Amino acid sequence: MLKTNNMLGIVIKDYYETFCLKKNIIGMIFSLSVILLVVPLIDNLYAFVLIVGITLPMMGASTLQSSMEQDEISKFDQILLTFPITRQ
Numbered sequence: 001m002l003k004t005n006n007m008l009g010i011v012i013k014d015y016y017e018t019f020c021l022k023k024n025i026i027g028m029i030f031s032l033s034v035i036l037l038v039v040p041l042i043d044n045l046y047a048f049v050l051i052v053g054i055t056l057p058m059m060g061a062s063t064l065q066s067s068m069e070q071d072e073i074s075k076f077d078q079i080l081l082t083f084p085i086t087r088q
Contacts, residue, residue: 017070
């Protein structure tokens with residue numbers, strides 16, 4: 001039970017750092033708006049697949065990177081080492 005609560009806390013922390021901080025949500029909205037503006041202007045299927053294939057993974061990676069950046073600022077890795085570990 002304790003392990004589940006710790007993992008839930010980590011997931012909630014990452015959600016908050018990714019989607020609830022103002023600077024991160026502004027970046028996500030900007031990226032999504034650029035994609036929505038560029039996609040209708042593309043008339044070639046290859047260019048469409050290339051743009052979508054590059055930009056969508058970059059948006060996901062930037063989301064994870066912002067969460068990792070917040071972890072480094074707060075030294076969360078050192079706090080994580082103090083969490084109890086069970087055999088379950």
